[in-house]
Amino acid sequence: MSNKNSQFALSGQINKSACGYFKDRTCSSFLTTYELFRNSVKEELSVSGFYYTLLNNGFRRYNDFYYINSCESCHECIPIRIPVKDFELSKSQKTVWRKNCELEVSLIKSTKDRGAELFVSDEKCALFRDYDAYHNAQESGYKKMTLAESAENLCQLVSGYSDVWNMEYRLGGRLVGVGVLDFAEDAVSGRKALSSNYFYYETTDEIRKRSIGVFSVLKEIELCRLEGIDYYYLGLYLPNCRKMSYKANYKPFELFLEGRWNKIISGQKESAVRQI
Numbered sequence: 001m002s003n004k005n006s007q008f009a010l011s012g013q014i015n016k017s018a019c020g021y022f023k024d025r026t027c028s029s030f031l032t033t034y035e036l037f038r039n040s041v042k043e044e045l046s047v048s049g050f051y052y053t054l055l056n057n058g059f060r061r062y063n064d065f066y067y068i069n070s071c072e073s074c075h076e077c078i079p080i081r082i083p084v085k086d087f088e089l090s091k092s093q094k095t096v097w098r099k100n101c102e103l104e105v106s107l108i109k110s111t112k113d114r115g116a117e118l119f120v121s122d123e124k125c126a127l128f129r130d131y132d133a134y135h136n137a138q139e140s141g142y143k144k145m146t147l148a149e150s151a152e153n154l155c156q157l158v159s160g161y162s163d164v165w166n167m168e169y170r171l172g173g174r175l176v177g178v179g180v181l182d183f184a185e186d187a188v189s190g191r192k193a194l195s196s197n198y199f200y201y202e203t204t205d206e207i208r209k210r211s212i213g214v215f216s217v218l219k220e221i222e223l224c225r226l227e228g229i230d231y232y233y234l235g236l237y238l239p240n241c242r243k244m245s246y247k248a249n250y251k252p253f254e255l256f257l258e259g260r261w262n263k264i265i266s267g268q269k270e271s272a273v274r275q276i
Contacts, residue, residue, distance in 0.1 A: 064160030079256035177201035
C-alpha cells in the first residue's frame with residue numbers, strides 16, 4: 001500500500017484500534033517501517049533521512065513503527081510543529097521558566113552500544129512506573145507495572161530508532177522528569193528536526209505545581225535553537241480534546257492540513273481547523 005501524503009511510495013498496513021482520545025470512536029492508522037521501505041525501493045536513504053521525510057509528511061514514531069492516522073470519518077488528530085526561529089514565549093511561559101530555573105537539566109544522546117544502559121536505568125524505570133500508575137490507575141482492570149515491565153516499555157520507546165535522546169530534569173539530584181526525543185536529519189539539505197516522543201515525570205504535588213510539562217517543551221525548543229534544528233515536532237494537536245489542545249499555546253505553530261504544513265497565526269486557529 002502507498003500513503004498519498006508521502007514524497008515516495010510506502011509499503012505498510014492499516015491498523016485499527018480503539019481511539020485513545022474519544023472512547024466512542026475507532027482509530028485507523030497507516031503503519032510502515034524503515035525495513036519495508038528499504039525492501040520496496042532502490043532509493044538510498046538513511047534511517048534518519050527516512051524519518052525526517054516522514055515527519056515532514058505528518059508521521060509519528062511508535063517504537064519501530066512510523067504511523068499517520070487515516071480515519072475516514074474523523075479528522076481530529078492534526079500533526080503540529082513549531083518553527084523554532086519564530087517561537088516566542090508567552091507571559092505565562094516566562095513565569096514557568098523562572099519557576100523552574102533551579103532544575104538541573106542535562107541531555108543524553110544515544111549510542112548504539114549503550115542505549116539501554118543510558119535510557120533504561122533503575123531510577124528511570126521507577127519514575128516511568130509511577131507516572132503510568134498515576135495516569136492510568138482508574139482504568140478498568142489496571143495493574144501496576146513491575147520494574148521489569150517498566151524497563152520493557154522504556155526499551156520499546158528507545159530501541160526502534162538510533163537517534164533517540166533523553167533530556168533529564170533533576171531537583172537536588174533527584175530525577176523528576178525525562179523527555180524522550182527523536183532527532184532526524186536530511187543528509188541532502190542538512191535540515192534538522194526534533195520530535196517530542198514522550199515525557200514522563202514525578203507526579204508529586206511539588207513537581208506538578210511547577211508545570212514541568214510546559215517547562216520541558218520550552219527546554220526542548222531551546223535545545224533546538226542550540227543544535228541548529230529547524231522544526232520542533234510536538235506530536236498531535238486535537239482542538240476538541242483538553243489533554244491535547246494545549247499544544248496551540250506554543251506560538252506560532254504549523255498544522256499539517258490537507259497534505260501540507262500551514263502556518264497558524266494568532267486568531268486564525270479555529271478557521272484553519274475547520275478547513276479539514
